[in-house]
Amino acid sequence: MKANELLYTEIVKRHLGTNLKLADSQVLLSKEDYVVVSITTEQPSHRLILKLAGPNAPLDAPFDRTYAMNQRVRQETSVPTFEAIAYDMSSSVVPYRYLMMTQVEGRLWAEVRHDLHDDDRCGIYRQLGNAVAQLHRIEYIGFGEPGNGDETTRAKVTDYLAALSDRARRRIRNAGHLDLFLALLQANKDVFNSIVTPRLTHEDLHPGNILVRCTHGQWELAGILDFDSAWAGGCESDLARLELWRGMTGPGFFEEYRQVNPISEGYPLRSSFYQLLWCLEYADPSEQHHTDTKLICDRLGIPAITFL
The missing domain is CATH 3.30.200.20 (Phosphorylase Kinase; domain 1)
Incomplete structure (x- = not known):
C-alpha cells in the first residue's frame, strides 16, 4: 500500500x-x-x-x-x-x-510479563479474567458475524454448530483440514447442544493484543485491543484459546472470571475442538505449533496434523 x-x-x-x-x-x-x-x-x-x-x-x-x-x-x-x-x-x-x-497508552503483555513480580503478574491475571468475563456478558440475537451493528436487519441464527461450521469455512484455508474439522464437529455435535446464547467472542486474545501499564507503582490492565476477528459465538472459545497461549491465564484468572460469568460444565469437552480450530487457522509450520497441535489431536483421538 x-x-x-x-x-x-x-x-x-x-x-x-x-x-x-x-x-x-x-x-x-x-x-x-x-x-x-x-x-x-x-x-x-x-x-x-x-x-x-x-x-x-x-x-x-x-x-x-x-x-x-x-x-x-x-x-x-x-x-x-x-x-x-x-x-x-x-x-x-x-x-x-x-x-x-x-491509541491506548501501555506496554504489550508479551514484552513485560516475564519481568513482573509474581504479585504484579497475578494482579494482571485477575484483571484480565474480570475483563474477559465482562466481554462475554454481551449478548446478540443470533450466532454468526454481527455485521455493522444493526441487529434488527440480520437473520437470527440459533444453531451454534452451524454458525461455528460456517466460521471454520471462512478461516481454515486448507481444504483437507477443513473437511476434517467439519467431520469432527458433526461426529460430536451433541457436545455443543447446550450453547444457546450468542455472546461476544473476541477470538484473538493473545499477548500482542493486551496492554498493561504501571500507575503509581501498581501494574494494571491498560487495554484489550483488536476486535477485528470477534463475532457472536460461543464465548468459551476465548477461554480455550487463552489456555493454549502461554502466559495468558494464571493464578486468579478463572476465579475472577467466574465471579462475573459462569463456565459451563461441558466446557472441558469442547475446549479441544476450539483449540484445534485455532491451530488449523494459524497453520504455522514451526516446531512449537506442531507440538501444540499434536497434543490437541491426541486428546481428540485423531492422527497428528502437520503444516507445510
Missing part, C-alpha cells in the same frame, strides 16, 4: 477538524494493501491508530463491525479499550476502507 501522510491527514481532518495538524506518523504494520499507522496530531492534540485496507488486503477488514462492537464494549462494560472514532467502508472518500481509533 502506498499510503502516505497526505492521505492520513485527509482522513483525520475529515473527522476531527480541518485546522488539525499532523505532527508525526509511524507505520506499525504493513502488508500488501493493508497498513496500521500510529498518528500524533496537534491543534488539537490526539494520539490515534489508523487502519487502512485496500481491495487486495490479505486480512479481513470488517471495520464497521469492529466499530459497532467497540461501541457496545464501551457502553456495557468497564473493560479498558480504545475508542473507535470513525470508519468508512465505501472507499469513496479515499481509495481504502479505514478505521480510526484512539
Whole structure:
C-alpha cells in the first residue's frame, strides 16, 4: 500500500477538524494493501491508530463491525479499550476502507510479563479474567458475524454448530483440514447442544493484543485491543484459546472470571475442538505449533496434523 501522510491527514481532518495538524506518523504494520499507522496530531492534540485496507488486503477488514462492537464494549462494560472514532467502508472518500481509533497508552503483555513480580503478574491475571468475563456478558440475537451493528436487519441464527461450521469455512484455508474439522464437529455435535446464547467472542486474545501499564507503582490492565476477528459465538472459545497461549491465564484468572460469568460444565469437552480450530487457522509450520497441535489431536483421538 502506498499510503502516505497526505492521505492520513485527509482522513483525520475529515473527522476531527480541518485546522488539525499532523505532527508525526509511524507505520506499525504493513502488508500488501493493508497498513496500521500510529498518528500524533496537534491543534488539537490526539494520539490515534489508523487502519487502512485496500481491495487486495490479505486480512479481513470488517471495520464497521469492529466499530459497532467497540461501541457496545464501551457502553456495557468497564473493560479498558480504545475508542473507535470513525470508519468508512465505501472507499469513496479515499481509495481504502479505514478505521480510526484512539491509541491506548501501555506496554504489550508479551514484552513485560516475564519481568513482573509474581504479585504484579497475578494482579494482571485477575484483571484480565474480570475483563474477559465482562466481554462475554454481551449478548446478540443470533450466532454468526454481527455485521455493522444493526441487529434488527440480520437473520437470527440459533444453531451454534452451524454458525461455528460456517466460521471454520471462512478461516481454515486448507481444504483437507477443513473437511476434517467439519467431520469432527458433526461426529460430536451433541457436545455443543447446550450453547444457546450468542455472546461476544473476541477470538484473538493473545499477548500482542493486551496492554498493561504501571500507575503509581501498581501494574494494571491498560487495554484489550483488536476486535477485528470477534463475532457472536460461543464465548468459551476465548477461554480455550487463552489456555493454549502461554502466559495468558494464571493464578486468579478463572476465579475472577467466574465471579462475573459462569463456565459451563461441558466446557472441558469442547475446549479441544476450539483449540484445534485455532491451530488449523494459524497453520504455522514451526516446531512449537506442531507440538501444540499434536497434543490437541491426541486428546481428540485423531492422527497428528502437520503444516507445510
